[in-house]
Amino acid sequence: MNIRLIEGQGVALDPVQDDRDRVARNAALAALADIPAPDPLDTVGYKSAGHTLVVGTRADALPWAERLAAALPVTVLLLDDDGSDKALRLYPVFAARALVVTGWLGAFDATWQTGGSKPEHARFDLVLDLGAAPQIATHQRPHGYYAPGLDPAARQAAVAELAGMVGDFEKPKYFAYKERLCAHGRNRRSGCNACVEICSAGAISGAGDLIAVNPYLCAGCGACTTVCPTGALGYAYPGAAHTGMRIKAALNAYTQAGGREPVLLVHGLEGAALLDAVDVPGRVLPLGVHHTASTGIDIWLAALAWGAAGITVLMTDAEAPQYAAALDEQMTIAQTIMTGLGYAGAHVQLLRATGPDELARALQNAPRGEVPARRAGFNVAADKRNTLDYALEHLLREAPQQVEEIALPAGSPFGTLAVDAGKCSLCMACVGACPASALQDGQNAPQLRFIEKNCVQCGLCADTCPEDAIRLVPRLSFRDTRKQPVVLNETQPFHCIRCNKPFGTLRMVESMLARLAGHPAFAGHLDRMRMCGDCRVIDMMTPAGEQTIHQAQELRRQR
Template identity: 65%
Template sequence: MNIRLMEGQAGDPLQERRNALAKTAAILAADAIAPFEAASTVSYRSSGRTLVVGSAAQALAWADHLATSLPVTLVLLDEFEVGERPYPVFAARAVAVAGWLGAFEARWQAPGQAPQQGKFDLVLDLAPSPLISTHQHPHGYYAPGLDEGARRAAAAEMMEMTGDFEKPKYFAYKERLCAHSRNGLTGCNACIDVCSAKAITGDGDRIKVNPYLCAGCGACGTVCPTGAMSYNYPSPAHTGSRIKAALRAYFEAGGEDPVLLFHGEGGAPLLAAQADELPGRVIPLALHHTASTGIDLWLTSLCYGAAGVTVLMTELEAPQYAAALDTQMRVAQTVLDGLEYAGPHFQLLRVSTPQELALALQHAPRGETPAQPATFNLAQDKRNTLDYALDHLFRHARRQPQSVPLPAGAPFGAIAVNKQSCSLCMACVGACPSSAVMDTPNAPQLRFVEQNCVQCGLCANTCPENAITLVPRMAFGETRKQTVVLNESQPFHCIRCSKPFGTLHMIETMLSKLSQHGAFAGNLDRLKMCGDCRVIDMMQPQDEFAVPLRRRP
């Protein structure tokens, strides 16, 4: 039983009034931070060319309506005599649409006819099933379903969608940090899997983001283990400054046990409907999208003094967002439990009514926090922020273990190397995207820095000897930052020029595996030579090719 939670539910009326006043001060302090201005934008241009798709009963009247203001093309999914229309009409059984505002491409085909295609700026999709199935639809694409009110709203918005438009470029990408792939082997697909707009695809060893499809949820930055993908609307530093200002004002006004309630556009109406019923210690903070929050932001909030973090999601957000946040909350809580901070500290809500929200917030988390609030600021690089937060939590923890085991798939941990199998070929070094695995120029030595490891698995996938195993855990203190030697061996010197070119273990392995190979059978000494000497030896004439000489009589 969580005694602190039960005490909080019982409540002190006087303290509750203080908390309510302190919450007001916190909200004002957060709002006083200057609004974030996007550094770069993405531009669209639409001349209003509109494609309407659907059966005659569903689409014909709406095509007529839109044609009063927009150049319309109608593709009917059934055979129907429409008579004369001031716009092109086609019949089709198969239709495909892709693109975004100002750049849609459509293909359709009627039975027995050649495929046709066209380019459009806007699409009104009244087909039985959406032609674009992503949870987050691209700008300019409307699939309102059967609801007449939603159809009227879509048509009204489409009539205003001509001209030039722009939106923020929501993300920043540092490809040198990306752990997606190396040498054709896949490591991390987290951002690709979580994107509800299908804006992210693999591009060789890196990923590629289509900024026109990006919906600005920020989930890619939340799940990215390395910080290669980061959310830029607002920046982490801006969000951190709002959190720090809100909590400082809350405590200065006499509030206790604050909970930060992160919400997006979908949660605002629910909060407004229950504004007078919410606990005084719950501080709402609006975000562009709740999927942009993650473990770095939450742990930093606790370091600043928050007793808990609640994230409010509604049915508007994609289900994979909730799954990703739930996974990160479990990792974060496991870390805090390992340090013996009494919890719970996190709450993920997915509610649809104000009443459900009010009931859930009566059980808002009331976890234990460090005795001294942190003063660091959020960094643009999430791994740096995590380092600051983990160091602060560890210093003030009741228990200070060397490490805490984490669930499989967590983006923190170590690797175990089977020294009997490892040949020190250093393939893992070339595959590691975060410089966690390193070699040594002057000796056959495999080194490791746990602080840098993101558990992408590229080292294990690349290892030809299957000698590497991932060990998900959170290490603390100096051991996390120290360089440790995972394996080492004696250097092997070329038998011809004495230059070191490998390890004793590697040469022994090669001799064992290649002794029957045609290129080395009968010439095993070549395996004991460096590359230069091996070539020289292969180019020298052999005795069996020498032409014997005879003395002239």
Template identity: 65%
Template structure:
């Protein structure tokens, strides 16, 4: 449990009674928000073609049970003296691999002294010692129940129902234009790839590729995405924001104090809370999410701006370990900002508990952070960065301390860059690499401009810079200058020595002379590097040794 224990006043029974009534009002208000219907769905088709993988002693009995209803193929991973006689195909494999999803699994296997074989299946029952699909979140249609007989029976019963047409929401939305994964052959942010527990997100050159069929809807990718290029579409952040805002407004209106949002999943977290029953403190407002990894600093800052004294996230041990690490990092960044603004805390709590008694102790120490004097009235936006702007502006306006700049740890999605003017040649490679529009050229003039408000600290500018002249500075600025372009470097233009047209900068030309002076194309012709592109071609094409006849004027 990530808890910073503080001394709290003893419980006031009168206020606790008000808090309990206020929580009831808050939950009713949140539940009154209409359910969001997905605009886009993902469709699966399954005819029931089933692959069963495992040793003979484990695979064949369950294959027999499935074969009474479904078309079955068995892949045995142990060598057989004689092939078992069955009314369905049985193969012996030395190596096997499976990939795909419900209705579209592809299997490859190789028997001793035989070529590689392959097949397509709708369902897979994996009884092998080590799962063939190792991802934490398993694809729809893939069952790997382990050695427990009850779990195997439950998996088989579920598979018998997985025939027909199925659909699920498309959980994500992706805006390629603002993705910070890569530019100009350089790699930048890979946070979404690293955190995806379904292995649904893959590197696709300078962009990412997301499989909607593998996506399990955890929303963790949108939580860690610094630009908001990938966002949660079901449910969208706006709906979560409306539920939070309605709950907190009703809670305060009913006389409740120091409310804490307890975000939990609708299955394991809800079951754990049900075991606590009435022992949950009145100021703790449970709010079920599609997944506990689906909210990050934008939603948390908004909740505190709305008047929440804290946000607690309940993790029950069923989540992927990378989710816990990501939420830990996000909470550290968010708390650094709130501390820097002077709000007494802590405000954020990551609960990793598996038993009701542990949860009861943790909730007694739920955060009691300071909140703005006035609750915010803005709504969560489609764009993550817009929501952050609204929330941070409100928190800063009402903050006990109003610093101009807050230093942040590495990995924060806010910051500035420092440019070494002596090294920078104003080649503008960084401008082309920036996915957020934070870096801009001089529109014809040799200068580099920077808008700090847009910077997401993806690092693409630094990795792209051929002069290694850029250094990241993670920080949060509240200076008015952060909203507009600031000149980071500028110089006078260099003019072509032949036609006098400006075509670069003095630093750039000097760099070219240093790097290309010994190149055969310029040996003995270094002046060509001081010419614009057009004049350089003309100079190269002009004959140098040909005799010229110069007409003489008659006297």
């Protein structure tokens, strides 16, 4: 078991208070039971006629295919066959090399090589993969794909389940995607890739400047929404607002019933089975969720603002390892914020438990962090960044230690930018790349302005900058200026040498002159680079003689 507990110390259990806490916990659980389940906003549908592909060696695949063939139409691909088997069977059998399987329930595509040079292809509704290594290697397998391994009991269970996988099926569409908030990329530059990297189902991929989420592969773990810094990906079933309502109701009921130092224990289905075998301390409030990776720093900080003494997330070996790494990073950020505000003790705990005895000992060390003197009253918002603002404002207002800023670890979703004014030409490429409107131009003035509250530290601005003049500075600022545009760089405007209209900056014009001096369009006409766009076109369309007369007139006028 891997236990992560920041500054946590075991505290001797007070039996009297523990009894009170258990009564209060019953009140909290009753409050949770009164909250109705959310209705799915959208669903994803599957259709299966039962056409099943069985993959494996002759010794593994054929006996199980015989059993399945009594209930389903079966096709067998043998991975160790030379094609010499001519036995008559009620289902087709092929020797297969270089097999590739992709897809999901009702839409699995298989491509393989036989004796010929042309590859074979077929579509199936279901797959029973009995090979030594799964053809689909993602941690979270697609619906309709069974890879039970070598255990005969697991194989028997898979075959029994396959027999019932005929008909129409549906599941919730677990996510909502707001393209305008996505920081994945801009102008063919890569920015945030957190959701693509963490998805254990292979359901998310880059699609130019945006991402594409395959709803048929999505397993609803919610990890992508947890690591998304902007809220572009949101958990939709249940939504964050519904989860927040459950947590707030449970904490309110627990406190009103006389409970103390409540700890929110977030767990999934596997964790629930483990908890059934453990005598959980009275102050620990179990909160069942579809998946433990679906809650993150916004929900945790809100719970702490509502009076939770800590957050414990219980994970088992069933979850993908990258989920634990992501939650650990989020917990580091959350604890850094709480410590920076002066709240004593540990507030977050990540448990990876394999047995009830280990879990029981770990829960005795559940966090007992200092909480705000007054509990917050806000509700979780639909927008992730708004929820973070509500929670942080309350935690600051009640903080034992008033601070102007807190330094955060790299990868945090808050921060500022350091701009090297000596390098920056105010080309404004960073403004066009910023997905959060944190960077803005000066409108009618040559200025680069920045609103820190909007910055998600995606790095697109730094990656886009042609002068390498921008550096990310992760931090959490509580200054009033964080909500207002501040000038990061400015200069005097450059005026067109023909009409005197401001159209750029001196540094930008000098940079253009240096880069385009050898360009054929400006050979012998470098002064055009010192003209605004309108005057440049006029100059290009003016005959050479008239240009000479105009230049002489300009010289006389300047004298």
